[in-house]
Amino acid sequence: MAGLHTSDFKNPVVRWIDSRLPLFTLMSKEYGQFPTPKNFNYFWNFGALATINLLIMIATGVFLAMNYTPTATGAFDSVQRIMRDVNYGWLLRLVHMNGASMFFILIYVHIFRGMYYGSYKAPRELLWMTGVALLLLLMATAFMGYVLPWGQMSYWGATVITNLFGAIPLVGQWIVTLLWGGFAVGDPTLNRFFSLHYLLPFIIFGVVFLHVVALHITGSNNPLGIEVKSEQDTVPFHPYYTAKDSVGMCVYFLVFALIVFLRPYIFSEVDNNIPANVLQTPNEIVPEWYLLPYYAILRSVPDKLAGVCCMFGSILVLFVLPWLDTSPVRSARFRPIYRIMMFALVADMVLLGHVGANRPEGLFILEGRIGTVLYFAFYAALPFVGWLERPLPLPESISRPVLPPRSGGGGGGGPLPAGVAAKPMEKA
Numbered sequence: 001m002a003g004l005h006t007s008d009f010k011n012p013v014v015r016w017i018d019s020r021l022p023l024f025t026l027m028s029k030e031y032g033q034f035p036t037p038k039n040f041n042y043f044w045n046f047g048a049l050a051t052i053n054l055l056i057m058i059a060t061g062v063f064l065a066m067n068y069t070p071t072a073t074g075a076f077d078s079v080q081r082i083m084r085d086v087n088y089g090w091l092l093r094l095v096h097m098n099g100a101s102m103f104f105i106l107i108y109v110h111i112f113r114g115m116y117y118g119s120y121k122a123p124r125e126l127l128w129m130t131g132v133a134l135l136l137l138l139m140a141t142a143f144m145g146y147v148l149p150w151g152q153m154s155y156w157g158a159t160v161i162t163n164l165f166g167a168i169p170l171v172g173q174w175i176v177t178l179l180w181g182g183f184a185v186g187d188p189t190l191n192r193f194f195s196l197h198y199l200l201p202f203i204i205f206g207v208v209f210l211h212v213v214a215l216h217i218t219g220s221n222n223p224l225g226i227e228v229k230s231e232q233d234t235v236p237f238h239p240y241y242t243a244k245d246s247v248g249m250c251v252y253f254l255v256f257a258l259i260v261f262l263r264p265y266i267f268s269e270v271d272n273n274i275p276a277n278v279l280q281t282p283n284e285i286v287p288e289w290y291l292l293p294y295y296a297i298l299r300s301v302p303d304k305l306a307g308v309c310c311m312f313g314s315i316l317v318l319f320v321l322p323w324l325d326t327s328p329v330r331s332a333r334f335r336p337i338y339r340i341m342m343f344a345l346v347a348d349m350v351l352l353g354h355v356g357a358n359r360p361e362g363l364f365i366l367e368g369r370i371g372t373v374l375y376f377a378f379y380a381a382l383p384f385v386g387w388l389e390r391p392l393p394l395p396e397s398i399s400r401p402v403l404p405p406r407s408g409g410g411g412g413g414g415p416l417p418a419g420v421a422a423k424p425m426e427k428a
């Protein structure tokens with residue numbers, strides 16, 4: 001029929017829909033036949049897991065919102081009611097609450113994978129940058145969500161963090177008043193945070209869409225960090241990676257369930273079970289674990305404005321990572337110095353997290369300052385490491401190390417699946 005898309009699907013209903021709105025063709029192209037490097041390891045599960053986690057957060061959040069009251073007098077009690085009286089309210093809340101921590105575990109591993117295997121390098125710069133935008137959006141969403149139960153830590157955390165904007169010259173105080181909707185954290189603050197906390201996940205969803213479009217334009221990187229050279233280097237996404245992602249998903253659901261049912265308060269701060277009290281500052285004001293390293297950076301710098309700049313700078317520097325790293329080699333497997341630097345960065349983040357969880361006194365001040373200097377030293381050193389480092393020799397192609405030896409030696413590996421060995425590439 002004129003103007004209709006030609007659809008090859010056998011099922012008449014699917015064909016009818018697809019010829020008018022080719023969603024099935026799109027899905028089959030992008031998630032069915034999509035050629036994907038055949039050497040992915042389990043680190044490549046984390047993007048899919050983060051997407052599922054996002055959907056879980058949206059679904060549980062929508063139902064929680066049906067029973068939540070966004071007022072300073074009603075918020076705390078409404079959360080208690082959800083936990084005690086609403087049917088399965090406890091489950092909704094515990095999944096949502098721990099889902100935030102799960103999200104950051106997944107995302108931090110996802111970022112580590114991208115950095116370790118050089119997935120931020122050309123041509124994937126925009127893919128990487130949409131990822132950094134997602135990280136910032138996630139942090140903002142998590143921070144605002146943490147304010148909603150209106151416990152002691154919600155209130156005082158919101159007060160400390162929103163006050164930071166006051167350090168910005170000229171417009172600082174104006175921004176703080178805008179965030180508060182008044183002259184202190186109160187009812188209007190809670191209201192706007194609730195509204196934005198509901199909105200942002202949908203914006204995150206839109207940015208994830210752009211992230212995946214960018215991924216499907218450039219194609220995935222892989223653990224070797226080398227380009228796909230022939231059809232032999234890839235397998236169709238389905239069933240190979242739908243199956244592999246399903247394995248990751250089972251492990252993820254198991255861990256998530258163990259936390260929700262056996263240790264539901266493992267990530268939370270006990271003080272948040274006390275209703276917000278504007279007249280009593282808690283002994284310690286600490287953010288959630290996933291923000292601790294950045295909080296440590298903030299407190300390690302003696303000047304407030306410089307501290308705020310360093311804290312935001314520690315995340316924003318990720319935007320320019322593709323241009324800071326001058327090495328032509330992507331994967332840390334072949335970069336001896338960069339690999340050590342990556343593990344040192346992880347250790348440094350753990351150290352900063354530990355510092356952020358403790359009062360800034362005694363040895364913690366020194367540790368925080370050393371940790372902050374080392375954090376920025378990683379990024380400052382990258383251009384020089386790229387020039388000075390001698391990378392190890394790269395494999396010829398993704399499939400080469402697993403092909404049988406050529407006549408005369410080289411290569412190696414076990415037997416190949418039927419059909420693969422007969423392809424022309426191999427005879428070369």
Ligand code: HEM
Nearest residue numbers: 044046047048050051114119128131132134135208220221
């Ligand atoms: C809501 C958060 C996020 C979601 C749902 C998400 C989703 C995904 C998905 C589905 C993939 C493809 C599967 C995979 O390679 O694992 C992917 C790839 C990628 N993501 Fe994310 N992502 C998120 C955040 C981030 C962040 C914060 C960064 C970096 C700062 C990032 C950087 C990348 C990169 C570089 C790739 C390509 C990896 C490669 O091909 O080697 N993503 N993401």
